[in-house]
Amino acid sequence: MFNFRKTSVNKKGKIYDRPMISIVAFFISIVILTPILWVFSLSLKSGRETLNSKLLPKSPQPENYVEAWIQYDLGQFFFNSILVTGLSVLVTVFVAMSAAYAFTKIPFKGSEFLFSLLVIAIIIPPSALVVPLLIEMKFFGMYNTRAGLVVLYIAFGLPIAILVFRGFFAGIPDEIIEAARLDGCTEYQVLWKILAPVSKGAIATVTILLFLANWNEFILALVLLRDAENFTLPIGINAQLGQYTSDYHLIAAASIIAAVPVFIVYLGLQSQFERGVAEGALKA
Amino acid sequence: MGSIVLNNLGKVYGEDTVAVHNVNLEIKDGEFVVFVGPSGCGKSTILRMIAGLEHISFGEVIINDEVMNNVPARDRDIAMVFQNYALYPQMTARQNIGFALEMRKLPREEIEKRVLETASTLNISELLDRKPKELSGGQRQRVAMGRAIIRNAEAYLLDEPLSNLDAKLRSQLREELSKLHARLGVTMIHVTHDQIEAMTLGQRVAVFSVGHLFQYDTPETLYKSPNSIFVAGFIGSPTMNFFEAVSTRKASELSISVGKRKIGIQNYQERFNINQDGKLLVGIRPEHINWGNHSLELEDGFLANVEFIENLEPESYVTAIFDDKEIKTLSSDDLEKFSKGTSETFSGTKDPVITFRVSSENLPQKNSSILISLPPEKLYLFNANTGQSYGKEIKW
Numbered sequence: 001m002f003n004f005r006k007t008s009v010n011k012k013g014k015i016y017d018r019p020m021i022s023i024v025a026f027f028i029s030i031v032i033l034t035p036i037l038w039v040f041s042l043s044l045k046s047g048r049e050t051l052n053s054k055l056l057p058k059s060p061q062p063e064n065y066v067e068a069w070i071q072y073d074l075g076q077f078f079f080n081s082i083l084v085t086g087l088s089v090l091v092t093v094f095v096a097m098s099a100a101y102a103f104t105k106i107p108f109k110g111s112e113f114l115f116s117l118l119v120i121a122i123i124i125p126p127s128a129l130v131v132p133l134l135i136e137m138k139f140f141g142m143y144n145t146r147a148g149l150v151v152l153y154i155a156f157g158l159p160i161a162i163l164v165f166r167g168f169f170a171g172i173p174d175e176i177i178e179a180a181r182l183d184g185c186t187e188y189q190v191l192w193k194i195l196a197p198v199s200k201g202a203i204a205t206v207t208i209l210l211f212l213a214n215w216n217e218f219i220l221a222l223v224l225l226r227d228a229e230n231f232t233l234p235i236g237i238n239a240q241l242g243q244y245t246s247d248y249h250l251i252a253a254a255s256i257i258a259a260v261p262v263f264i265v266y267l268g269l270q271s272q273f274e275r276g277v278a279e280g281a282l283k284a
Numbered sequence: 285m286g287s288i289v290l291n292n293l294g295k296v297y298g299e300d301t302v303a304v305h306n307v308n309l310e311i312k313d314g315e316f317v318v319f320v321g322p323s324g325c326g327k328s329t330i331l332r333m334i335a336g337l338e339h340i341s342f343g344e345v346i347i348n349d350e351v352m353n354n355v356p357a358r359d360r361d362i363a364m365v366f367q368n369y370a371l372y373p374q375m376t377a378r379q380n381i382g383f384a385l386e387m388r389k390l391p392r393e394e395i396e397k398r399v400l401e402t403a404s405t406l407n408i409s410e411l412l413d414r415k416p417k418e419l420s421g422g423q424r425q426r427v428a429m430g431r432a433i434i435r436n437a438e439a440y441l442l443d444e445p446l447s448n449l450d451a452k453l454r455s456q457l458r459e460e461l462s463k464l465h466a467r468l469g470v471t472m473i474h475v476t477h478d479q480i481e482a483m484t485l486g487q488r489v490a491v492f493s494v495g496h497l498f499q500y501d502t503p504e505t506l507y508k509s510p511n512s513i514f515v516a517g518f519i520g521s522p523t524m525n526f527f528e529a530v531s532t533r534k535a536s537e538l539s540i541s542v543g544k545r546k547i548g549i550q551n552y553q554e555r556f557n558i559n560q561d562g563k564l565l566v567g568i569r570p571e572h573i574n575w576g577n578h579s580l581e582l583e584d585g586f587l588a589n590v591e592f593i594e595n596l597e598p599e600s601y602v603t604a605i606f607d608d609k610e611i612k613t614l615s616s617d618d619l620e621k622f623s624k625g626t627s628e629t630f631s632g633t634k635d636p637v638i639t640f641r642v643s644s645e646n647l648p649q650k651n652s653s654i655l656i657s658l659p660p661e662k663l664y665l666f667n668a669n670t671g672q673s674y675g676k677e678i679k680w
Contacts, residue, residue, distance in 0.1 A: 173370065178366070179370040182357050
């Protein structure tokens with residue numbers, strides 16, 4: 001006889017099988033969520049209350065958000081951030097997919113060597129290159145331009161993006177690509193008509209990783225942008241910190257506003273992202 | 285439709301790993317040719333070179349009198365069915381089948397019409413809206429076939445398309461493939477390691493081993509006039525029996541000593557090109573061996589003991605061991621050496637063994653002593669060093 005009941009009890013009881021994991025996860029989430037909640041609470045406090053250490057504001061002031069938006073001209077920073085991040089992510093994904101396709105499916109001399117160079121590029125932090133990059137951008141006339149920032153974000157995003165796509169493409173059987181070539185596809189058609197639709201998980205993964213990194217990027221933007229009209233959100237908000245006084249509640253509200261697009265992008269791509277991770281998009 | 289000529293075709297991997305050696309072969313327009321050989325013999329590599337999926341190290345691939353060496357795969361107008369089917373996972377069966385036409389920018393109505401026609405030919409009309417993961421192995425195979433035959437390609441290449449299917453489905457699809465070729469009349473090259481598939485499907489069969497083309501002929505000729513010991517051993521099931529022997533010519537008779545016995549072949553010049561006496565290899569197919577009970581008198585009989593009976597219906601395979609231990613029979617290892625070209629020495633089997641095919645209604649008793657006769661007119665003779673057949677080439 002089959003014992004169905006026993007199986008179902010086991011399934012139900014699964015969550016209690018690993019209490020240690022649940023306890024650790026709980027504490028980690030507290031550590032991560034506390035600063036977010038603290039900033040959120042600060043964003044609802046009045047100017048006087050900001051230095052009060054109590055967590056909850058006496059009377060929440062949602063109008064802080066409107067005030068921050070208008071006073072800090074967040075619209076312009078927002079536009080710049082979307083332009084720079086959106087463009088850099090788009091181009092990086094496009095170029096990285098093409099490069100990863102070539103690295104995995106088109107054998108050519110020096111492929112391995114070139115790929116090793118790319119991997120080395122991942123280890124170098126952008127902050128270490130700030131001064132030479134500044135000189136370079138000045139030389140090319142791209143200092144204090146959003147285009148210059150886009151170019152740098154693409155350059156720093158490409159290695160990791162190629163690494164992720166390469167790992168994902170390697171798992172796709174060569175025969176599918178060969179079949180497409182025999183069906184009359186050019187290499188670009190193979191990539192966009194055959195590989196791209198099956199790589200949604202990897203595309204979502206790379207998009208989220210790059211969006212997060214570029215949206216929040218600070219050092220390069222700080223060094224390369226001089227005029228407020230070109231500032232991205234992190235620099236724009238940072239510029240509101242005065243030497244002697246600051247409206248911390250408004251800066252907190254602006255920070256929360258700045259974080260919203262990241263949440264939206266993540267929520268929009270969440271299911272694809274999770275599938276991508278499960279399919280090994282993060283394994284190189 | 286097109287004719288294909290392989291001219292001195294070769295493939296070298298790395299510095300000096302030669303996978304395909306100077307293959308010369310011609311496939312006529314509308315012909316169904318099968319490439320057969322053991323795993324790693326280079327047959328798939330040749331197919332891929334024809335398709336343009338593999339770089340050609342030397343020689344030429346000529347399709348319809350045009351050298352194709354530097355023409356990319358997509359411009360060769362070749363359709364191919366892959367061993368693992370290689371269906372596009374994100375597309376339905378309908379989209380998979382119609383994709384090649386879509387790439388050729390045919391009107392939507394025309395594509396739909398041809399997809400439906402193809403699906404009806406392959407009996408998959410009701411599966412068109414399913415994705416590959418929702419199809420069984422046999423259904424996927426049909427969709428993969430559909431993707432190929434919907435095109436009016438110059439040639440259709442089938443790379444072991446039946447090898448992932450169970451035996452029953454394989455035989456059913458083999459028959460369908462044969463009918464399909466008869467109906468479409470297109471040039472097809474089918475690659476397989478299964479000699480039954482090769483013999484039943486091919487109008488001509490090319491037998492390969494370690495990158496060499498051993499023989500390219502009709503299935504009947506391969507069976508009746510193999511040009512080498514490798515082809516003789518590869519074609520036919522159970523495999524041909526081989527013995528070491530010594531030949532002596534006397535006028536029109538060739539006397540062959542196998543162990544202590546002698547077999548005389550009359551008017552041997554009509555069938556064999558033998559110009560010297562000495563060591564050679566004798567082959568005989570299991571279905572050509574006569575046997576009788578010990579009490580029966582058989583001319584030139586060999587005494588043997590029945591070791592093993594593989595019971596099949598309606599015919600069974602009997603394995604017996606000769607009483608005469610001087611007889612040396614070749615092992616599968618020895619045949620393997622010949623598949624690589626030549627063999628200097630033979631390890632032989634532990635006991636002199638022979639396998640023959642008999643009607644299951646008339647089986648000898650296990651462990652009984654029997655007499656075996658090897659009819660001289662059914663013997664094949666091979667050079668003991670090169671494995672080349674001494675037989676005169678007879679076209680069947």
